[in-house]
Amino acid sequence: MWADIGFGLMVITFVTAIFSVVAAVYGDYRKDFRWVESARRAMLLSFPLTSLAAGVLVFLLVTNHYEVQYVYSVTSRSMPLYLKLTALWGGQAGSLLFWSWLLSLFSSMVTLRKWDRDREFLPWVIVVSSITLVFFLSLTIFFENPFARWWSTLNGEVAAMFPPASSSLLMPSDGQGLNPLLRHPGMLIHPPMLYLGFVAFIIPFAFAVAALITGRTDDRWIRITRRWTLWAWLFLSLGLVLGGRWAYDVLGWGGYWAWDPVEIAALMPWLTGTAFLHSVMIQEKRGMLKQWNMLLIILTYDLVIFGTFLTRSGVLSSVHAFAQSAIGPMFFTFIGLTFVVSVGLLLHRWVELRSKSPMTSMLSREALFLLNNLLFMGVLIVCFWGVIFPLISELFTGQKVTVGPPFYERATAPLFGALMALMALAPLSAWGHSTIKTLGRAVWKPGLVALLTPIGLLWGGVRNVVAIIGFTLVALVILVTLYELWRGTLARSRKLNENFFVSLWTLFGRNRRRYGGYIIHISMVLMAVGILGMEVFQTQTQGTIPQGGSLTLDNYKITFDSVAQFDTAGNRNVTRAVVSIYQDGKFVQQVYPRRDYFYDSQQPMTIPGLRSTMLDDLYIILVDWQSISSVGATFKVYHNPLVNWLWTGAGIFILGILVAAWPEKDPDGLRASNPALAHSHGSAD
Amino acid sequence: MPEPIENQPVPPVNGTDEGEHSLPEQVAEVPGQEQSNPAPRRGVSPLVQGLIWVVVLGFLLFIGSGLLRAQKSILGKGDKVPEFTLTTFSDSQHPQGQDIKLSDLKGKVVLVNFWASWCKPCESEAADLEAAWRYYQPRGDVVFLGVDYVDTEPEARSYLAKFDITYTNGPDLGTRISQLFNRNLGVPETYIIDQQGILTYVQIGPFVSVAEIQSHIDPLLAGNN
């Protein structure tokens, strides 16, 4: 019964969304705003409907309705409640419904804003969001139905929505359960963050398309969607970092990023999204680069859809990919439609987007932002080419090849290094005009201090060139940014005779975007510290030792104290070793690496024993495919220097975004100058 | 001498430096500047447009073909099996192994079985396959080819010895042979090819009995008589 209700809700939403598209187009064609208003209401209706449908699915997941195929495939009685909730996005069908829910949420939020100034955008924003919703719902209704049930027929067991001829409902007593690798708190937050990021990008895209269709080629669409872009970018960034943290915690190869095609598919929209965030500032300040910005947002959204297609269609082989399914062709059609329409519209309006005020200096902030864009596009091309090359190779030579980490690391390292150098220069450059002299005058003091870094490193015995350059750039960025903060605050506090900290606070408050951006830059280079530590200085060792034996790695020694095996409540068998860590001969800590074996899915999972400090991590895992007993157990030990700066940097990143995106009380600044306008600009803009 | 000010965020006189409040849409549309711009060209040049569409459509075509290939990754019944050469494990008579071409076996029924020493299900059908081979061998018009899929030679040899396998076996070097049959091959898989080189039957997973194997080979022999 519940499954029927859920399915029915999806169908109603599907029909409503189709109506919304048709009504919006018709209303715009006839210039009859009543139809557009009707379309807007239909789009608003989709949110409660999808919420109910998703709610029904969550209910089924939590109450063990194993006759529903999706519930059977992703839950089991032994899973704790929070994991059953996260199972909503644990499989293809559920995650597609979750995607539709997010889409209707964001579309509704956007439709609730005040549209007085932008009425011509409304129909097209509705059309774009509703068509996308129609597409994703059609995937769940016709192909990957989360409400399909198990029926026992004469030919065996079949999963379908409606009972096949002469069949009866099957009621399995238990489910298969989630893949053990997914049974982790990371499951709570990593997929939703990623999906939030992906789906949120449709709003700026919809406005961009609306701007192209209506010919409103000024930057109104950017101003409206600026906060959306920032939040979308925030969620996507966090989703990527959380994925890295989860991999580090659970996958047992002591790393956080494998340059797997699906990881790259999520990274690509982030790259163009970051470039877009920067270059829209140029358009807002100088009215330039309209064509380029339009292209960037279209590229970002197209990459989101393309990445989703790659992950779910089975075209790429990857540990992350969903199992191959029939949605491939549908997705391909949607991609085709999206690419063709967006490129067509862009070409149609290309000339009208021509920019008005050109550049004056090669070192101005605009020029540096453009260089930033070029570098991000460079990384994008490396990633894109690396992902599709195996397909090209198979098509033209029939041979499968792997494009792996060495390729990506070698190609992107210099580009990221250049980006760090840009982050150091960015606070110093000015809009419109900068020369080598002005930049030089501003950078020499922090630059001199930053030179202490390579000197210190060389004196400390570090000889790796990448590390020396990398850490020097990190120091430069931090010093320059802090120096600029210091100078600005000092100037203000002197001039206005304010307390230093009051000045600092006010500066932050009045220049949220700029200072939030600086904090984000600092957070990025802190993450770079972690990355450099791992990539350049990570060491590992593996060995089989008996109880009482020990392994050495760098200045660490680990001894195998004892091992125990027992069953636990989560329907799994745990083998837990006790290992002592000694650093420079002194006892530091005991850790407990374990191997869990899940009975229901018959799969193992290793959990490392981890000792973390800001300086390094010692990461110890039980090599689970060897026998584990007091006679001998195989351990793999990773020494990961500086890795925790990665996660610390991510925390500071969140702080930076909050500063940059915090809504301002008087966004247009018009209330102060014209009280009469105050009432019409109260909405979050 | 006052400090150089060009790079200081001088506290703005009114509001923030976000730019929102200072002349929003008017920045781009200053009337005087419109006239100083040259007359806009009529759209993007057709050549460039054409080039862009070629790239976009070409890319879509390429992805589409990738998708098609992913969907249809396995050889189907009725398809002509492409030519391949199996180099057998070396033995006393053939120190370099023997090269067996599929085309040389025309006129005979060929059973191609993919297996590996690390594959547990393969072991369940190994005895049945050998028994079936001994049944058909005297006739001379049926050939069994065992293809060892991504395996290590010592373990493969001990697998063959364990089940006393007497039909021809060889490693699938570079996975070239398996890629012809199924791009996502798993072991065990068996492909039965008729006397004209057409694929007649695909078995994913192990056979359950000798009778099952015979049920797919006998019709081909009967039809030929």
Added chain:
Amino acid sequence: MKRFLWTSLFALLLGAAWFSIARAQQPTPSDDDVNAIARQLFCPVCENTPLDVCPTQACAQWRDEIRLRLAQGWTEQQIKDYFAKTYGIRVLAEPPRQGLNWLVYIIPPVAFIAGIYILFRALRSWRELSRSEKAQATAPPQAGDDPYLDRIEEELKKRG
């Protein structure tokens, strides 16, 4: 006769001992030696999993094969070439630089250089456009007359 037998037996034993010592001089490669090579290879059957972390029995066999080859004195390159020949070039972390695969390595730098060129051209033409516009505009106020005016000019320039 007896002396002859004892001497030959002694010589035989000595020969056998020397022979076995010579054979045993190659130490068994450690897990770390194996992993150093396995890390650069991918599992031939699993998806995108490096060979040193792959948990399947097949991967364990392949790692043992690496250990065997190392014990026989093979170099890293020889082992990688052998794996590529036996299991397909898919097991290598990067496509070998031959034939069509050259495109992997060439296209990104070429595209990047093309990007630099386009950017440079665009910047230059914009700068020229701006210079000609400046020439058309009225003469700017004399700099240095009034420091407050200068500051306002700077502010305006910054804000666009």
